[in-house]
Structure formats: C-alpha cells, structure tokens
Amino acid sequence: MAKGITKRSVDYSKWYIDIVSKAELAEHSPVKGCMVIKPNGYALWENIQAQLDKMFKETGHVNAYFPMFIPESFLKKEAQHVEGFAPECAVVTHGGGKKLEEPLVVRPTSETIIWSTYRNWIQSYRDLPILINQWANVVRWEMRTRLFLRTTEFLWQEGHTAHATFDEAEEETWKILRVYQRFAEDYMAIPVFIGKKSEQEKFAGALHTYCIEAMMQDHKALQAGTSHHLGQNFAKAFDVTFQNEEGQLEYVWASSWGVSTRLIGALIMTHSDDNGLIIPPRLAPIKAVFIPIWKEDAQIDQLRSHVAKLTADWKGKIDFKIDDRDQYRPGYKFNEWEQKGVPLRIEIGPRDLENNQVVLVRRDTGEKIVVSQDGLLQRVESLLEDIQSTLFERARAYREEYTFTEDDLDRFVHKCNDPGGFFWVHWCGAVECEDQFQEKARASIRIIPFKGHEESGKCIICGKASQQRVLVARAY
RNA sequence: CGGGGCGUAGCGCAGCCCGGUUAGCGCGCCUGCUUUGGGAGCAGGAGGUCGUGAGUUCGAAUCUCACCGCCCCGACCA
Known part of the structure; x- marks a missing residue:
C-alpha cells in the first residue's frame, strides 16, 4: 500500500528520506548539505515556532534579531568557544567585489555578536535581567548531513539571557529546560529524558549544559534541545560588567538555549510508520x-x-x-x-x-x-x-521497552548492538571510562541525571565506586 | 577524511561489457472519453546539452583520461 516508501525494517535511513520526500517536507538544494524546506515542512515549523514563541513570552522573554555576519575576531575571544566552532565556520572574505579587511564569519551561533552588544546595554543591576530570544538561521559546515537532523544551514531559536547572579542564570537555564520538556511531551508527543551533559558533551564555552534527549524508532538517541549555563565566560571575553547594589563592578552571568528544525526530524522518527508521516x-x-x-x-x-x-x-x-x-x-x-x-x-x-x-x-x-x-x-x-495522547503513550511505551538498567559490561556492549536502546549504567566520572563507551559500543553518555537520583554502585567500565547511573546510548 | 554507490526526460531506471539509423521503458505531466467507498482504464500527445572537459575514431550515452557534483555507510557535531 505504501508505494515508494522503504519499510523501516528494510532500511531505516532510506525510510527516513522517503518520508521526508513523500510528505513533501523538504528536498536537497544544489549546495551540499543544504535543504529547501517545502510548504508542508515549513508549515510544521511555523506551528512549532508559534507554540514555543508563546511559551517563551509567557516566561518573560522578548524577541530581537542580531545580524548573521560576525567579525572573525569575535569568535576568537572565548577560548573554548573558538576551539569548538572554528572548524565548522563558513567565512566570507569578499564583499562588493573587494577583499574584506576582516573576514566575516557566518554565525554558527550568536553568543559572540550578542555579548559584544550586551556590553553596551548593561551598566547597572537595574539593566538586568535581559531575556532575549531570536529566531534565525545558522550555518555549521558539517562533514555529514541529513535532512532536518543535521544540515549545513538550519533554522532555530536561540535564547540569550543576562543575569546578576549565578543562581538567576541557573534558574533560567533550568526553567527553559522545563519549557523544552513540556513542549516536546505535550505538543510533539515525544517523551524525553532530561539531564546534564558530561564535560565532553557540553557546549563549548558553557559551565554546564542541560538537554532533552529522545529515543528514535531505531533505538538511537536524539538530542532535541539544549540549555546552557554560560557562567561569566562570555561576559569576561567581551568585558561585560555591571554595578551591583553595593556599587561594585561584577561580570554578568549568562545562559543560552536553543531548539532547531532538527525537531522535525525527531517528530518523524518518533511517530511515523511505513505508510508515511504521522503528525501529532x-x-x-x-x-x-x-x-x-x-x-x-x-x-x-x-x-x-x-x-x-x-x-x-x-x-x-x-x-x-x-x-x-x-x-x-x-x-x-x-x-x-x-x-x-x-x-x-x-x-x-x-x-x-x-x-x-x-x-x-x-x-x-x-x-x-x-x-x-x-x-x-x-x-x-x-x-x-x-x-495526541495515544501517540505520546505509544512513544513512551516504546522507549520503556528499550530502556535498560545494566551492570554487566559484556551484556551492555552486546545489547547496544542488538537490540540497541538506552542504558542506565554506573559511571565513575572519569573521562577515560567515558571514552570507553565510544570505544566498546560506539555509544556516549546522553545525560547525567539531576540530584535526587543518586545510587551507589560500581562503574561498569573500571569497577571503581560510582555515585549514580548515567544514560548511555548510540546517538544521532 | 576513509569505504560504497550513482550521474541518460520532472522522478525512478534500462541501454554501456561487445561504438553504428530517429536513445528507450515505467511513473508523472497535457488532451479527450469512460470512471470514483483503499494508489482507475483506454486512446492520443508533449518532454533529452546522455554531469563537465579533453582525447581515440569515419562515427561516442557506449572506449580512455581528467574534473565536478550528489547520495549512502563510518570517524566529528544541534
């Protein structure tokens, strides 16, 4: 009956591409890794935007727009940030038929241009907080691309907030994470696990990163949204200070957070079947x-x-x-x-x-x-x-079916291959052990649970004492 | 960057090995008639720089060389 759609059981990647094509969501553009979002796909994005935008505004945020071109020197001001993004930046070297004095980076994300601007906006604690979101496109020169999941250019929203204290920035980071969770579950009907990223997986330039993580029908994990506590890193890089109530100068605290058109990929791979797309x-x-x-x-x-x-x-x-x-x-x-x-x-x-x-x-x-x-x-x-609720319950039941608590390394590695899934395993916290998840099972730590989920045990890799389980899975 | 595959009509492909009239098939598209409760039938029709460039040849979609592009699978990333 499903003419022209490859069955999931035959070739999952092909199935995904067929869905995108048959549902007329998007197609490839003449430029490698870029896509044309067709009316059906864009209408879906507009609905995602409309709901999220409403939720951002309900939580006190306003929209603004910062430019796409960023002086190359800005990117270099925050050490971790440069390291993280330099390789995947597109750079404009010419304009108006002439070579530019300073190359312009096409934004891979906007922290630098925004914090260079916030510098002028913030003097006193009375100027804080700043709670701004922008809807924009960004460009990241990826080696391997897939429609919606990872494209060279993609659409997203990026929130950039400025606060007087660590705690306020933390509260913001957490608040947005919960907005993302609520949106994913109540609107996209996608159940998500929430938690913290490991040091290796966190955003380049953040103190810590929170995320929502969803399971796709091939049992792989998809990071569907991130919320970062940026600490004072960007304030220091761009010299953004404010005078507190006591008259002392302090660096501003920051958060940033985003979800992208990748959500459409998540939606496809959570609900759709061999007959085509299913939209909540x-x-x-x-x-x-x-x-x-x-x-x-x-x-x-x-x-x-x-x-x-x-x-x-x-x-x-x-x-x-x-x-x-x-x-x-x-x-x-x-x-x-x-x-x-x-x-x-x-x-x-x-x-x-x-x-x-x-x-x-x-x-x-x-x-x-x-x-x-x-x-x-x-x-x-x-x-x-x-x-709507059937889709959510179905997705949740499916996720539970493939989420395992595992203490035996061999069995974990074996199950990662077949049937695949999410694994709650003990981890001692060492980077060396984290690398072993990749080495042995091509998997990674998707989230570290929040406080309240402590459980003592032994690291599944090295056997040393562990205070908690972490969620490990193969990921997109 | 490694491995694999592919470039011939809007889409999917055959033809290439073994060079030779006017490059073919399915789907889609256009016209007409009949149809309409799970992808309709018949008839007629439109649509091609055979990825690009060079070479071999009397003659190249087909042989040779180079280049370009895209897709898929891995290592890096939302």
Missing part, C-alpha cells in the same frame, strides 16, 4: 481532511454544499481541508494524506448522506469509526486529543 494533532497544519466520494457528477455539488454546511462553524476552531479534486480517486487521496501525516480523515459519500453519518479514520491506528454528523466538530476535537 496539536502541531498538524491540517488536522483533518474531508474526502468527498461521489459516483455521478450531480453528487459533487450536493456533497460540496453539504460539507460546507457541516463545517460552517469550524473556521477558527480547527484547521481542516476539503479535498474535492476530481482528477484523483478516493483511494489515491487516502494514501496521499496518510503519507503527509494528517491525523484524521473524514470520508463522506452518498451512503453517508443517506444515513446522516461520516466515516472517521485515525492516522495513528488506522481505525475506522462511523459517527453521526450531529455534533461532528466535538467528536473530531475529542478524537484529535485522543490521537
């Missing part, structure tokens, strides 16, 4: 699609006007579409909308007109439900909510 209703640009079915020309107009009447009060309440194209037959449309991930299909034909009913078909389960046309909107709305 709360983010679906089209939540329901009507497919009128007719046998004679005379019925077309009858159906059109009937559906128009039926949906007269739907506008503004639910995003739906009526597919009354007559160059395609119903079966074709069924498949097309399934591939595009529309959560609910509403079939209506002569039989239904006679019986005052419609046929609802759930995208998540394929279940067909015959319901009365009376109170259809309420029925559709509650069904969409049910699909």
Whole structure:
C-alpha cells in the first residue's frame, strides 16, 4: 500500500528520506548539505515556532534579531568557544567585489555578536535581567548531513539571557529546560529524558549544559534541545560588567538555549510508520481532511454544499481541508494524506448522506469509526486529543521497552548492538571510562541525571565506586 | 577524511561489457472519453546539452583520461 516508501525494517535511513520526500517536507538544494524546506515542512515549523514563541513570552522573554555576519575576531575571544566552532565556520572574505579587511564569519551561533552588544546595554543591576530570544538561521559546515537532523544551514531559536547572579542564570537555564520538556511531551508527543551533559558533551564555552534527549524508532538517541549555563565566560571575553547594589563592578552571568528544525526530524522518527508521516494533532497544519466520494457528477455539488454546511462553524476552531479534486480517486487521496501525516480523515459519500453519518479514520491506528454528523466538530476535537495522547503513550511505551538498567559490561556492549536502546549504567566520572563507551559500543553518555537520583554502585567500565547511573546510548 | 554507490526526460531506471539509423521503458505531466467507498482504464500527445572537459575514431550515452557534483555507510557535531 505504501508505494515508494522503504519499510523501516528494510532500511531505516532510506525510510527516513522517503518520508521526508513523500510528505513533501523538504528536498536537497544544489549546495551540499543544504535543504529547501517545502510548504508542508515549513508549515510544521511555523506551528512549532508559534507554540514555543508563546511559551517563551509567557516566561518573560522578548524577541530581537542580531545580524548573521560576525567579525572573525569575535569568535576568537572565548577560548573554548573558538576551539569548538572554528572548524565548522563558513567565512566570507569578499564583499562588493573587494577583499574584506576582516573576514566575516557566518554565525554558527550568536553568543559572540550578542555579548559584544550586551556590553553596551548593561551598566547597572537595574539593566538586568535581559531575556532575549531570536529566531534565525545558522550555518555549521558539517562533514555529514541529513535532512532536518543535521544540515549545513538550519533554522532555530536561540535564547540569550543576562543575569546578576549565578543562581538567576541557573534558574533560567533550568526553567527553559522545563519549557523544552513540556513542549516536546505535550505538543510533539515525544517523551524525553532530561539531564546534564558530561564535560565532553557540553557546549563549548558553557559551565554546564542541560538537554532533552529522545529515543528514535531505531533505538538511537536524539538530542532535541539544549540549555546552557554560560557562567561569566562570555561576559569576561567581551568585558561585560555591571554595578551591583553595593556599587561594585561584577561580570554578568549568562545562559543560552536553543531548539532547531532538527525537531522535525525527531517528530518523524518518533511517530511515523511505513505508510508515511504521522503528525501529532496539536502541531498538524491540517488536522483533518474531508474526502468527498461521489459516483455521478450531480453528487459533487450536493456533497460540496453539504460539507460546507457541516463545517460552517469550524473556521477558527480547527484547521481542516476539503479535498474535492476530481482528477484523483478516493483511494489515491487516502494514501496521499496518510503519507503527509494528517491525523484524521473524514470520508463522506452518498451512503453517508443517506444515513446522516461520516466515516472517521485515525492516522495513528488506522481505525475506522462511523459517527453521526450531529455534533461532528466535538467528536473530531475529542478524537484529535485522543490521537495526541495515544501517540505520546505509544512513544513512551516504546522507549520503556528499550530502556535498560545494566551492570554487566559484556551484556551492555552486546545489547547496544542488538537490540540497541538506552542504558542506565554506573559511571565513575572519569573521562577515560567515558571514552570507553565510544570505544566498546560506539555509544556516549546522553545525560547525567539531576540530584535526587543518586545510587551507589560500581562503574561498569573500571569497577571503581560510582555515585549514580548515567544514560548511555548510540546517538544521532 | 576513509569505504560504497550513482550521474541518460520532472522522478525512478534500462541501454554501456561487445561504438553504428530517429536513445528507450515505467511513473508523472497535457488532451479527450469512460470512471470514483483503499494508489482507475483506454486512446492520443508533449518532454533529452546522455554531469563537465579533453582525447581515440569515419562515427561516442557506449572506449580512455581528467574534473565536478550528489547520495549512502563510518570517524566529528544541534
């Protein structure tokens, strides 16, 4: 039935590419590693943006925009930061037909340009906090790219906040992490583990990095959002100080945080099946699609006007579409909308007109439900909510099935290969042992849990004392 | 940067080994008629610098050399 989509069991990577292509989310551009985000993909991104933007504003943030070009010297001001980003920067050397005096880096992230600006904005504790977010594109010259998951240019939001104290910056970093978690779980229907990154995995230039981590259907981990406590590192690099209530000069404390179009990749790999994309209703640009079915020309107009009447009060309440194209037959449309991930299909034909009913078909389960046309909107709305929670529960059950607590090294390595998954293992904290996860199992520490999850044991690698388990997995 | 694969119509491919009329097939597209509750049928039609450049040859999609690009799999990263 799923024409043109490789089955997950045959080739997972191919399946992913087929979904992106068949759902018309994006395609490759003439430039290596870049993508054209097509209307279906962009509509999804717009819905992600709209909800997140609302949540940022509810937590006191405002939007602004900083330029894409950054003087090369700025990148070099924060030692860890340069080291982390220098290799993957695109650099503009010419403009207006002339060689530039100083090359311009196309932003890989905006900490440097923003902190060079904050320097001018901050003098007193009364200027703090600054809680700014920006929606932007960034460029990172990656060696290996995949549509949405890792592209040379991608869209994201980056929050950059400035605070008077360590604790305030910490609270901000934590608050945003919880916003990300809530968004992932309540809107994308993607269950996530939250925690802290190891020293090796943290952002270049941060004191520590928090993240949300999700499991994909191939049991690999995908980092879906990060929130960094930047300490005073950028304030020191750009000499951003403020006068506190006692009149003393102090360096400003910072946080930064972001999610990107990678979320679309996460959404695909969490919910979709061999028949195509599945979009959780709360983010679906089209939540329901009507497919009128007719046998004679005379019925077309009858159906059109009937559906128009039926949906007269739907506008503004639910995003739906009526597919009354007559160059395609119903079966074709069924498949097309399934591939595009529309959560609910509403079939209506002569039989239904006679019986005052419609046929609802759930995208998540394929279940067909015959319901009365009376109170259809309420029925559709509650069904969409049910699909939303079913998707989340299904994803959570799947994740639990492949999340293991493991104490035996051989068994851990073996299970990393087959079936793969998330592993809670004891780790002593040594970098050497962390490297062994990569060496032995091509896996890495995805998160270190927060306080309250202490448990003493022995490091699965070296056997020395360990105070806690960490989550280890192969990752995208 | 290593390994693999591929560049021929919008998409997917055959043809190449063994050079030779007008480069072919499926899907899609356009026109018409019949159809329409799980990817419709028939008829007609449009659509090509065979990735680029050089070479061999009377003659190159096909042989030789070089280059370019893309995809997939690994090492680095959101």
